[in-house]
Amino acid sequence: GKNKTGSTILLVGPSDGGKTAIFSSLAYNHTPPTHTSLQQNAALFRSPSPFHRKPLQIVDIPGHPRIRGQFSDYFQNGGKTKVTGGGVRAVIFVCDAAALTRNSSSVAE
Numbered sequence: 001g002k003n004k005t006g007s008t009i010l011l012v013g014p015s016d017g018g019k020t021a022i023f024s025s026l027a028y029n030h031t032p033p034t035h036t037s038l039q040q041n042a043a044l045f046r047s048p049s050p051f052h053r054k055p056l057q058i059v060d061i062p063g064h065p066r067i068r069g070q071f072s073d074y075f076q077n078g079g080k081t082k083v084t085g086g087g088v089r090a091v092i093f094v095c096d097a098a099a100l101t102r103n104s105s106s107v108a109e
Contacts, residue, residue, distance in 0.1 A: 006087030
C-alpha cells in the first residue's frame, strides 16, 4: 500500500530554546536574531536529499506558556494538518541546555 507517513514536523519546547532559529535555518537557509514568538511560524521545506522529494511542512510552535499547547491541535481531526493535509511525521523537542535551569518547570511540562 501507499506510505501514509505524515509530512509535518513540529518544533516544540520552552521559550528561548532555539526553535525559531532552527526553523529559520531550515526554511530560509539563514538564522536572523530572534525573540520570543507569540505566533506559529510555518513553511514548506524541500530536502536536498534525492531520496525525499516530497516537501515537509515545518511548524515552529511558540514556547510562551499561554500558547505552547497549540501543538496538540495537530493531533486533532485525525492528525490532518491545514497546509499539507498530511499528518504529523515528527515532533522535535528543542531546548537550550544553558537555559535548562532557568526554564526547568517549562521543560518538565
